[in-house]
Amino acid sequence: MRGRLLALVAAATVPIAVIAGSNAWNAYDAALEQSRQEVLVLREAAVARHGSAVGSMREVLTALAADPDLLTRGPEACDATLEHARSLSPSRYSNFWVLGGAGELLCSGVPTPRGGNYAALDYFDAARSAGGFALGEFTIGIVSGRAVLPAAVPILAPDGTMTALVGGGLFLDSFLQTERRAPTIAEHHVWLLDEDGTTLPLGNAIAGALPPAPDLDRLRRYTADALQGVARDGSALIWAAEQLERGLVLLVGLPVGAIQDAARQALQQRLIELTVFVLACLAAILIGVELGVSRPLRRLAARVRTWAPGRPYEAQSGGSVPVEVFELDRALTAAAAALQDREQALTAALQQRDLLMAEIHHRVKNNLQIVASLLSLQSDRMRSETARREFAVARDRVQALAMLHRHLYMNQxxxxxxxxxxxEELSRKLGEAIGGGSGGSVAIRVEADDIELGADESISLALLLTEAVSNSVRHAFPDGRPGTVTISLRVEGTTALLRVSDDGVGIDGAADAGDGLGTQLINGFAAHLGGVAEFTSGPGTTVSVRFPLPEAARPVAVPDHAASV
Structure with missing residues (x-):
């Protein structure tokens, strides 16, 4: 009972544990998701800061390329225009220049010898292929000697071919200065990545906080979502990337080790609290079940075990027990009293039945003995030897049935x-009736396992033995020849083997092979037992019948011995 109640309570706490565990996990996941959202916010803020510089570069170059008089006013005027554009923000722009369609330098905002060819620079082919604004890779400016990000916008002819190119250089220092001036929301890292994957750390960014090369390549190509992992220095970070322009990617990294540790500690704390709560509930339930259910039930079970039929059931007296146990005790008291009354009634009925059955079997036995006596008297009045023999056979059959009924009521x-x-008694009676026995010339020997059979099977077996023994005694030993008739009954597994054998002249040598009725009766009784009678001869005659034993038949453990009469 205690185990079942505990199992039910444990099953009832499963939903609570699942809900509490799910809430703890959701809190843990929410903490990690918060860091994911935070890095996305940092990315958008960095894009807003640094994207404006690239956007301004695009606007300036696009405006210069759209000036129809830029190339027609002459090189000096072109130089002056470009110098004026650079002077608008000299701390941001390193220079502006114009290249011809073949890459030759036409004019420059910073004094530079004309005629040099720059077609081999990466932004030249990028702008011509894109037909619009294009960025180059991080490089060192030819004129300024500082790190710059070059960009270019093509000047297109009406047929779409590039006739010239307006280029400009954006100081990378400007990104650094912008990052330093930005308000710090959280400790994070910012990098710029150009077309070939070169990284430019901004602010306090360090190279060890970069993701591994495969993850970095994936972030550079697919910048839609954040990526969490282990940085090159082994710390836990979450990164988010955004493309500022074609060929220029901004990468933001946020350390999440402390956040993960705090979330993990909070999760462990929740789980410990949940475990303590469940264990406390189970302990309280165990104590309550022990005091309120198990102990009263054990006492009740002990009283029930000590009760036996025929004895009064002792109901519980005094003490505090649950109402249900008290009602059960009252019900058991009433049931015990009813069982006792019913047992007395059944015992009386069973005794009455036994008396009636004994009286019936006794009267049947007496009636059969009267019939046997009448047959014997009638046989004495017969003049024909054949008729007297037939009456004697009939008398033997009736006496066998009378003896069977006597054993039934004596067996109770x-x-x-x-x-x-x-x-043993049947063989003795047959020997005495037919002429065998201790004073006769034919001995009847019994070798049998003691088994129990039902009344129907016993009747068939008795009549079969009567016929078989009678045939052997009357026909196997002509002219007063001495001999032995052996009755054998053995148990072999689930079957029994009955043999009636003699050492007489055999079927062929007998003066009278027996009447046909006796053989038919033997076959019929064998079939009723569930077997088949087999007759064998030489020497003597043997009648064998193997029949199945009923499941209730059990051999009686008594010493095996032979009896002879």
Whole structure:
């Protein structure tokens, strides 16, 4: 009972544990998701800061390329225009220049010898292929000697071919200065990545906080979502990237080790609290079940075990017990009293039945003995030897049935009987009636396991033995020849083997092979037992019948011995 109640309570706490565990996990996941959202916010803020510089570069170059008089006013005027554009923000722009369609330098905002060819620079082919604004890779400016980000916008002819190119250089220092001036929301890292993957750390960014090369390549190509992992220095970070322009990617990294540790500690704390709560509940339930259910039930079970039929059931007296246990105790008291009354009634009915059955079997036995006596008297009045023999056979059959009924009511079971005592008495009676026995020339020997059979099977077996023994005594030993008739009954597994054998002249040598009725009766009784009668001869005659034993038949453990009459 205690185990079942504990199992039910444990099953009832499963949903609570699942809900609490799910809430703890959701809190843990929410903490990690918060860091993911935070890095996305940092990315958008960095894009807003640094994207404006690239956007301004695009606007300036686009405006210069759209000036129709830029190339027609002459090189000096072109130089002046470009110088004026650079002077608008000299701390941001390193220079502006114009290249011809073949890459030759036409004019420059910073004094530079004309005629040099720059077609081999990466932004030249990028702008011509894109047909619009294009960025180059991080490089050192030819004129300024500082790190710059070059960009270019092509000047297109009406047929779409590039006739010239307006280029400009954006100081990378400007990104650094912008990052230093930005308000710090959280400790994070910012990098710029150009087309070939070169990284430019901004602010306090360090190279060890970069993701591994495969992750960095994936972030540079697919910049839609954040990526969490282990940085090159082994720390835990979450990164988010955004493309500022084609060929220029901004990468933001946020350390999340402390956040993960705090979230993990909070999760562990929640789980510990949940475990303590569940264990406390189970302990309280165990104590309550022990005091309120298990102990009263054990006491009740002990009283029930000590009760036996025929004895009064002792109800519980005094003490505090649950109402349900008290009602159960009252019900058991009433049931015990009813069982006692019913047992007394059944015992009286069973005794009455036994008396009636014994009286029936006794009267049947007496009636059969009267019939046997009448047959014997009638046989004495017969002049024909054949008629007297037939009356004697009929008398033997009736006496066998009378003896069977006597054994049934003496056995007091009325349904089953032990075969060995019956067979010994039957063989003795047959020997005396037919002329064998201790003073006759034919001895009847019994070798049988003691088993129990029902009344129907016992009747068939008795009549079969009567016929077989009668045939052997009357026909196997002509002219007063001495001999032995052996009755054998053995148990072999789930079957029994009955043999009636003699050492007489055999079927062929007998003066009278027996009447046909006796053989038919033997076959019929064998079939009723569930077997088949087999007759063998030489020497003597043997009648064998193997029949199945009923499941209730059990051999009686008595010493095996032989009896002879």
């Amino acid at each position: 079971t009325f349904q089953r009987m032990s075969l060995r005592p019956f067979l």
